[in-house]
Amino acid sequence: MTLRLHDTATRETRDFVPLVPGRAGIYVCGLTVQSEPHVGHVRSAVNFDVLRRWLTATGHEVDFIRNVTDIDDKILKKSAEQGVHWYALAASMKRALDSALASINVLPPTYEPGATGHVPEIVELIEQLVARGHAYAADDGSGDVYFDVRSWPAYGELTRQKVEDMEPAGDADPRGKRDPRDFALWKGWKKEFEPGTASWPSPWGPGRPGWHIECSAMAGKYLGPAFDIHGGGVDLRFPHHENEQAQSRAAGRPFASYWLHNAWITTAGEKMSKSLGNSLLVPSVLERVRGVELRYYMVAAHYRSHVEFSFEALEEAAKAYRRIEDFLDRAAPVVGSWFASMPDAFVAAMDDDLGTPAAVAVIHDAVREGNRLLAEGPSEALGQKFGEVIAMLDVLGLNPADEAWRTTGGDDRLTAVVDALVQGLLADRTAAREAKDWARADAIRDQIKAAGVEVEDTPTGPKWTLGSGSV
Template sequence: MSLRLYDSATHEIRDFVPMREGEVSIYHCGLTVQSSPHLGHIRKEVVFDVLRRWLTWHGLAVTVVANVTDIDDKILAKSAEAGVPWFVHAYRFERELHAAYAALGCLPPSYEPRATGHVPEMLELVQQLVERGHAYPAEDGSGDVYFDVRSWPAYGELSGQRLDDMEPAADADPRGKRDPRDFALWKGHKPSEPLSASWPSPWGRGRPGWHLECSAMAGKYLGDEFDIHGGGLDLRFPHHENELAQSRAAGRPFARLWMHNAWVTAAGEKMSKSLGNGALVSEVTKAYPPRAVRFYLLGPHYRSTVEWSDTSLAEATAALGRVDGFVERATRAVGEQQGTVPDDFVAAMDDDLGTPGALAVLYGAVRDGNVALERGDQATAARLLGEVRAMLDVLGLRADDPVWGQGGSDDLTPVVDALVRTLLEQRAQARASRDFATADAVRDTLAAAGIAITDTPSGPEWSLAGSKEH
């Protein structure tokens, strides 16, 4: 395997060699289920779904663990505002998260642990850190336990920062801390919080800190060391930095490689609920075909920012329509074909999951396939159809993949095809009767609807206007 991946910890692209031959272990941080997922959230799921599919294509057995953070300050605050129990609030948005995964064709994780189901493992990790001198209970009687950042000289290695240059978070609670940059491993129960949001511990009732949760769950299912840890770029600091510090301070090697995808932005700003610029997955997939939304998200390189706009999604929808148009025409001409991905596609994907280069290969195959169909070169068309289908399969974009039955209606092609075929038959009958006015009227009606007609030796073919690559 010649796969090379960018390591966010070392800032270099390097050869990826799994820990165990034939196996890959991946942990990526799932959502804090406080609200409905938007495209900024779900881009990470699409990126790591493509990575998983590509590793599987390489013949590797891939284990993916993606957690659900179902207890958190924001969940408690938002559930109180909504007047519902925190666990009801969290479960509602967990279901929405699963619906968003399915809508965009993402395979479910191998396992998806909830934070609230792993408190014993979290307490064990805190105890190890206290015993090793890297954590301490607050002396103010709050029941909080903090990680001592100054006890770990490597703190800042993932984000490339020096401790003395770091500012404490604006919303950090300084009470009971030795250093304002120390972060909470365990949060003592407050009278204002529901008792159900707390668990017994050696330091009194409380709940886990966010950073602690992921380290404990990754270790539970993937062991002290695993291949890849991923997430959005916004998680690199402080979340992943703190995960790395507490895990290694406890004697766990943790992740061998770190991958971070860039943001989806709106008007140049990171898409987020707080800015009110989030395009909800549930709404976007009503306005555009879900496959086209996935296509839009994986088009740019995963380390490049994606700028959200209706124009971009419309362009992605049209581009995918051109690919689908070729697949449909070629299948009618040469039948179902199986093939392998071309070498140029492999080279692009092996170069740090280079989807822009891979899509360029896909577009080239579609263009050449259309030319072959026009020339009646069925052998070339059949080969290219097989390659196109193989590439779409790797990218999770094949229209006939059963996964697209999970997220609602996506493919209207059979309906449109039946209607267009009926009109084409009427046009053919009119031409046979030398009623060229009627034939031209049918053609003009289709053209006004954005459908182009091409007369071929085997009969008329239709496509979305502009669907052929020139």
Template sequence: MSLHLYDTAARALREFHPQHEGRASIYVCGATVQGVPHVGHVRSSVNFDVLRRWLTHQGLDVSLVRNVTDIDDKILTKAAEHGRPWWEWAATHERAFTAAFDALGCLPPSVEPRATGHVTEMVELISRLIDAGHAYPCDNGSGDVYFAVGTWPQYGSLSGQKPDEVEQGEQASRGKHDPRDFTLWKAAKPGEPSWPTPWGRGRPGWHLECSAMATRYLGPSFDIHGGGLDLVFPHHENERAQSNAAGDGFANFWLHNAWVTMSGAKMSKSLGNTLTIPAVLERVRAVELRYYLVAPHYRSTVEYSEAALAEASAGYRRIETFVRRVHDRVGTVEIAAGSDAMTAFAAAMDDDLGTPSALAVVHDQVRAGNTSLDEGDRAGALAAAGAVREMTGVLGLDPLDPHWAGTLTGGTDHARHALGTLLDDLLAQRTDARRSKDFARADAIRDQLTAAGVGIEDTPDGPVWTLKDDEQ
């Protein structure tokens, strides 16, 4: 299967791989640590974190491997431009990616291998391919090694590329037997890092790295390989070809999340239209950014705008405000187990991770719970809040998850949280005043907030506040 799960993820795994009953294995292409992570980078990790959480919720024991590409042309170029050692440049930005993943609530992977730590496995894979007649060292003795695309008839079946029209995007080499062939091993150049091999000193090609690391930790055949849509070709096509040609089954399912774009262009460093995670988190809380990335379907393109981000933030605050209102006015909100709402939520998630429909179920519960709370139905409000916690927990968005409380340690995030606590209390007073028909008091609170630069919108989910800065 390729490109997306057409049916229930857990059921598909059981039907196609009964020997793995109760277990699931996922490999996600992680960061090439050449710079500070932006919103486009983290979308993939957030989407696959949701997949992992959903499979775990269904009772599967999930192993998730997310690699780090810490040796690459781009890393060497960036390090040289800044006059810093390549390894120090890579390590610095690896920490930046880890901090971004942690801030957005991504669970730590089962293992996070670095490419530089798995050269032995890469050399072994190359040797297998050469022995099978699918790879060759250059005749000119340079030390370069290539995969022979023409020896693998299935090449192009994942991406839909026509083998005769393939362009690898690599620099031309006089040592290639066929221009379609792609690099497995790059011969050493003066001043670059290198490792010894039977074909001479050099460093690995990007596609080789992921095949070797996936096989090392998940075995010759595993369940799901994921990454961004931009990786389908050439990266995933080449991974699949070299692993299958070496005799490994490799991935049984391929999932690809769509891009985050700005003005219709893919968000990337080369286009100069990036939004770094630290910069975005100065304007919204990490949980609100996660909601913004989870709410669209993973295969839908997200067109970034400040207005869309503000709208998502307000949407999350509607959920958060309801749960905190119940928690403050009724009592401790425990996470429900198997609530009635979970049936509809599960149906949405089982339909190719349908997070838009799943969040619609969440907001339905918020509306019902607010109605129960306003009507004095404490049991109904508490049940709805418990269901909301159960569903948002699957998405990594539970408002009462200690992770989100733990991120409120200072700066803008802390200030917004403190302000939110005060505003939620005033809004609760205003709601009580309106319910008791004390409209003068309700209007006075509204006027007080308006004068302070706080806008109030009465929605079916309850009142929602926004700052004037949020609306600009």
């Protein structure tokens, strides 16, 4: 089969045909690093991580670029409120983001550009737009530069809107605009209340990039003027992605062939966001479930489906994942030779616009059949079923044997030290049990438990859990 993707631009599900055979260029809008990431933030990262893994599994070389917005109005405002340098806040929140994504096994991108490192490319793109008559410098001396939406007849084509029906752009003061819908490409430095470090030289005076132009410039630098897939949350369709497409094509760049957008995770029917005060920070959620279980919860829903978050649903998902894990734990000691292969039904589900709900159902079907075979004893069929489950979990980033789950997304060195200490105690306990020194074995287990570590004996050996997260 051929991978079919739902293209937001055409509103059609169509065959994925990369610009370069066997190679896929993907650009995903990352976060503005203004605060710690919540579950709603990381869903997008998980969804596009699954896309990347599936393309890789089906033989594509993938160039995966996910940017970071490390300078904007919100960062400046929050840093001022907290009394810290804006760049220190951005760097701190970027570390929190990295930790959160590592805790749910999101692969690092091929490259992760930041806006502040690409000001020359941004200025160059703005100059091209000015030269082509699609951008202008405000005549009020502010140093602002705007995209002229009326100069681009196709403006609004991504979201199928007419300019007359659009709200005024909210990313800059309207004082220097020709049309209230014109959006900022460059923001002149406001020296009265912005730090000097938040400005860069440009032909229009010191200032900083507007939000939308950053992604166009960075996508162009690393993927070229035309690339395969542009992704992000559905809330970015307008104005961000509409503006990206307009300014890029106005500059003569074909830009993205496919647009993919993941839906929200909601709470009480509203988008999960910091402004609503209902955000659920990733470290807090991981006090209730393991990282692999949180990832399973997000993968089990289709990327275009809105998910109403609840801890009850999350805990049900965790139980479902543990049933898969239990089969692997019990089967591993008895299977003979096996190799990873994916059932046709799984491949068909993934090729149908990344149909992860159907793909997960195929995994559970395989687990049920595997449990039946396991009850009958070792067999070639059991080995085949075991290999299928492993292969499918690998594609979804859910293989419990993946080294990513050996860490919790925090300090890897600290995790390694803790793991080594606990494993040492577990080895002593195993030796005591083998020597039938039950008193010593129980004493060691009590010592481990007193430190907040739970031990579960499985057919493949003891596993330890810290809090609600397995290591």
